[in-house]
Structure formats: C-alpha cells, structure tokens
Amino acid sequence: MEFKTEFKTQAPHIKIGVITKHNNKNSAQALLTTKQAFAKSAYAKACKAFGFEGEGKFFLQEQSLLIVCVEALNTDSIREGGAQIARYFKSLPYERVSVHIHTKLDEAKAYALFLGALCGIYDFTAYKSKPAKITLKEFNLIDEKGECKSTQILKKAQIIAQSINDVRDLVNTIPEIATPKYLAKYAKQLTKDIESIECKVLEKEDLEREKMGAFLAVNRASCHAPRLIHLSYKPKDAKKKVVLVGKGLTYDCGGLSLKPADYMVTMKADKSGGCAVMGIIKSIAALQAKIEVHAIVGAAENMIGGDAYKPDDVLISREGKSIEVRNTDAEGRLVLADCLSYAQDLKPDVLIDFATLTGACVVALGEYTSGIMGHNDKLKAHFEKSASESGELMAQLPFNQHLKKLIESKIADVCNVSTSRYGGAITAGLFLSEFIREEYKDKWLHIDIAGPAYVEREWDINPHGGSGAGVRAGVEFILSYQKA
Numbered sequence: 001m002e003f004k005t006e007f008k009t010q011a012p013h014i015k016i017g018v019i020t021k022h023n024n025k026n027s028a029q030a031l032l033t034t035k036q037a038f039a040k041s042a043y044a045k046a047c048k049a050f051g052f053e054g055e056g057k058f059f060l061q062e063q064s065l066l067i068v069c070v071e072a073l074n075t076d077s078i079r080e081g082g083a084q085i086a087r088y089f090k091s092l093p094y095e096r097v098s099v100h101i102h103t104k105l106d107e108a109k110a111y112a113l114f115l116g117a118l119c120g121i122y123d124f125t126a127y128k129s130k131p132a133k134i135t136l137k138e139f140n141l142i143d144e145k146g147e148c149k150s151t152q153i154l155k156k157a158q159i160i161a162q163s164i165n166d167v168r169d170l171v172n173t174i175p176e177i178a179t180p181k182y183l184a185k186y187a188k189q190l191t192k193d194i195e196s197i198e199c200k201v202l203e204k205e206d207l208e209r210e211k212m213g214a215f216l217a218v219n220r221a222s223c224h225a226p227r228l229i230h231l232s233y234k235p236k237d238a239k240k241k242v243v244l245v246g247k248g249l250t251y252d253c254g255g256l257s258l259k260p261a262d263y264m265v266t267m268k269a270d271k272s273g274g275c276a277v278m279g280i281i282k283s284i285a286a287l288q289a290k291i292e293v294h295a296i297v298g299a300a301e302n303m304i305g306g307d308a309y310k311p312d313d314v315l316i317s318r319e320g321k322s323i324e325v326r327n328t329d330a331e332g333r334l335v336l337a338d339c340l341s342y343a344q345d346l347k348p349d350v351l352i353d354f355a356t357l358t359g360a361c362v363v364a365l366g367e368y369t370s371g372i373m374g375h376n377d378k379l380k381a382h383f384e385k386s387a388s389e390s391g392e393l394m395a396q397l398p399f400n401q402h403l404k405k406l407i408e409s410k411i412a413d414v415c416n417v418s419t420s421r422y423g424g425a426i427t428a429g430l431f432l433s434e435f436i437r438e439e440y441k442d443k444w445l446h447i448d449i450a451g452p453a454y455v456e457r458e459w460d461i462n463p464h465g466g467s468g469a470g471v472r473a474g475v476e477f478i479l480s481y482q483k484a
C-alpha cells in the first residue's frame with residue numbers, strides 16, 4: 001500500500017437539504033428532541049417498553065427511527081445533535097436520513113444542524129487498507145411549516161464544513177508527507193480551486209533575504225526546507241483588511257530540548273494554526289465576503305541534529321530584536337515572531353494569529369477551550385462573541401505587567417521562555433507582543449488553540465484527530481467585522 005501524496009478530502013460527500021415530508025424509500029428518520037418533549041410524544045410508550053426514557057439516544061428499528069434527546073433545543077445542542085445523527089448513520093445501510101427537530105425552526109437552528117452533520121460524518125481513513133463504506137448520501141431537515149426558506153444557509157454550511165474537513169485532513173496527514181513543501185503545494189492548489197485567492201510562497205533563500213533569523217533557526221536541523229506561505233483574497237471595493245498568521249510546525253519533537261516520548265505523539269498537529277488560517281481564507285473567499293484577507297503560514301519542522309539551534313543561542317529576529325533561547329521546544333513563538341513582523345508590513349486593520357502554542361493554555365482552560373489574548377479589550381470581546389456564536393469555546397486570558405517581567409533576558413532583548421512555571425499561556429502571548437509594533441498593539445489578537453485543535457476522545461462535532469479549531473470562530477469574526 002502506497003500513501004497518496006496528492007490532497008484528497010476524506011469527508012464523505014453527503015447532500016443536505018430542506019424537505020417538507022419524510023420520504024420512505026431507503027430512508028431513516030431521526031427525531032431531535034428534549035427529554036420533556038419526548039415524554040409527551042407518540043413514541044414515548046413504544047420506547048419505554050425497551051427501557052428508553054429520554055436519556056441519550058435510541059434506535060427504534062421497526063420504524064427506522066433514531067431518537068436523540070438533548071438538554072435544550074438551542075443552536076449548540078442542535079449542532080451537536082446533527083453530528084450525533086450523522087455519526088450514528090455512518091455504520092447503517094440507509095441512503096437518506098430526514099430529521100425532525102421538536103421546536104420552532106429558524107435559519108440559525110437549521111444552519112447548526114447541517115454544520116453538525118457535515119462535520120460529524122467526517123472520518124479520516126487515508127491509512128486504512130479497507131476503510132468502512134458509508135452508505136448515507138443525503139441528510140435532510142423536515143420543515144413541515146416552511147419556516148426556513150433561505151438557500152444561503154445550505155451554502156454557508158457546506159462551505160464552512162468543507163473548510164473544516166480540509167483542515168482536519170491536513171492536520172491528520174502524517175508528518176512524513178505533510179511537510180512545509182506539502183502545505184505550500186496545498187496552498188497553491190487553493191488558488192486553482194478558488195480563483196479569487198492568490199498565493200505567494202517564500203522559500204529558504206527568501207527567508208534569509210527577509211532576515212527571519214528566528215524562523216530559520218527553528219527549521220535548521222530538519223531535512224525539509226521551511227516555507228512561508230502567503231495567501232491573499234482582495235475583493236474589489238473592500239474597505240477593511242484582516243491579516244491572519246498561523247503556526248505551521250509540521251512536526252515538533254521539541255528540538256534539543258527534546259520532548260518525552262509520550263508528549264511527542266500527536267505533534268503532527270502542531271501545524272493546526274497554519275492549517276486553520278488557510279481554512280478561514282478559503283471560506284471567506286468562497287462566501288465572497290467584501291473584505292480583504294491575508295493568511296500567512298510559518299511552515300517549519302523542529303528537529304534535532306548537529307545543525308540544530310541550541311538552548312543558549314541568541315537569535316536576531318526580523319524586527320531586529322534579539323532573542324535568548326533557553327528552550328528549543330518554545331519554537332512556535334520564534335516562527336510566529338518573524339511571521340507577525342512580515343504581516344505588519346501589510347498594514348492590517350486587524351492582525352490575528354492562531355497557534356497550538358502552549359500546554360499551559362490547556363491546563364488553564366481545559367481541552368475544549370481556546371485562549372484569546374491581546375491589548376484591546378473591545379477587540380477581544382468582539383472575537384469572543386463571534387467565537388461563541390460560531391459554536392467554538394473561547395475565553396480571554398489577561399496580560400499584566402508582572403508576567404511581562406518573567407520573559408526578560410540578561411543577555412538579549414527578550415527570552416523565549418519564562419522564569420516561572422506558572423502563567424505560561426500568557427507569557428507566550430506576551431513574548432509575541434514584543435514583536436508587535438506600537439501602532440499595531442491595539443489591532444492584534446493572539447488565539448491559543450492548543451486545547452481543542454487535536455481530539456483524542458470525540459466530543460461535540462469533533463471526531464478523533466484534527467478538529468479544525470479556529471475556522472468557525474475566524475470566519476464568523478471576519479464576517480461580522482466586515483459589517484461593523
């Protein structure tokens with residue numbers, strides 16, 4: 001068996017649609033409801049005979065009906081319900097499922113259901129010699145009263161789910177294949193799929209010319225050359241410009257400050273931020289939003305070897321600031337420092353970086369929540385609101401002047417790790433802040449997605465593996481910023 005190096009999406013293609021009546025042919029039905037509403041429904045009695053009283057899900061074989069009970073029928077539960085239904089039918093031989101939601105429908109609810117289904121059906125099978133076949137081809141919402149008319153929501157759900165599933169594929173692709181060059185190839189392919197996207201790739205010599213001393217040091221011991229990928233989407237009469245930066249460590253063994261064996265597994269996911277910004281720009285371009293967006297990916301590999309950068313080294317960044325290296329596993333911030341410098345030259349109205357930056361962020365917020373950092377309270381609140389509306393969990397982590405002192409260096413301008421073991425997510429954010437020029441301090445946000453980017457036990461709409469964290473929140477923020 002030879003692994004494909006061409007990019008091919010792993011998500012099964014299911015059609016989504018709104019129908020007014022359930023069609024029986026080779027179809028199953030699903031009812032998404034609450035425990036209370038279910039108790040009053042016509043099925044309660046039949047299910048009780050099997051011991052099901054409205055906790056979790058139950059499949060009534062005779063009627064080909066799946067009942068899914070959730071806490072409340074809000075958009076978050078409906079999205080998760082959509083994923084659960086799609087996931088359940090992955091292993092059953094039906095071609096169609098039609099879903100009835102036990103509540104008054106609106107577009108937000110319909111959108112949540114479809115997005116959940118399209119993300120829930122995802123399965124990464126590229127390395128299975130005999131992947132299980134999925135029969136399901138259609139996923140429909142039953143709307144008897146014609147409450148949601150817009151075809152816009154179907155299009156938006158498809159576009160965003162496709163971007164999320166693409167990001168998952170990239171993140172799940174093994175490090176032997178998904179090298180910086182591979183990410184650059186994927187980016188170039190994007191410009192063929194969506195004409196309005198342009199792509200520029202900087203290779204090692206270009207990074208040397210750009211004086212990206214921090215970025216280059218991280219990649220030095222790898223046999224794969226680094227790439228800086230710059231995607232842009234510039235619609236006519238766009239009034240605002242958002243620049244995104246993503247950490248794209250295609251593998252991170254920690255460098256000479258080598259990770260313990262257990263911590264090294266899943267480090268193919270250290271490119272999640274870079275993959276997310278490519279997913280965001282793809283969605284924004286496909287939705288034809290009237291806003292200029294750039295996505296910059298710092299793609300590198302952190303390895304060991306005779307040429308590796310060392311703890312004790314001092315690196316000169318593109319901004320001219322010197323960095324004392326005390327731990328080579330704090331490499332993402334070094335790559336980002338130079339990418340953020342490049343990004344500021346584009347004169348953004350808003351600059352946002354996405355990175356699986358610190359384990360400390362996962363300790364602080366748990367594995368389901370991303371951290372939002374920055375200097376502008378209004379901008380942080382705006383992003384947090386967009387994230388919440390998109391269904392992603394995010395929370396603010398506040399900077400303060402005391403934590404800032406912990407990254408001071410005796411021999412250079414700044415040190416790449418803190419002198420304290422506490423507050424590591426924030427000190428990493430403060431390190432990045434050192435490379436943000438005064439005029440952009442209030443325009444910058446740092447999003448640490450280390451918690452939700454990679455999933456080891458499936459939750460919400462996320463299967464095992466890469467989750468596509470950051471895509472929904474980023475797209476929703478840009479769409480609302482365009483209107484603001």
Ligand SMILES: [Zn+2]
Nearest residue numbers: 252329330331
């Ligand atoms: Zn690292």
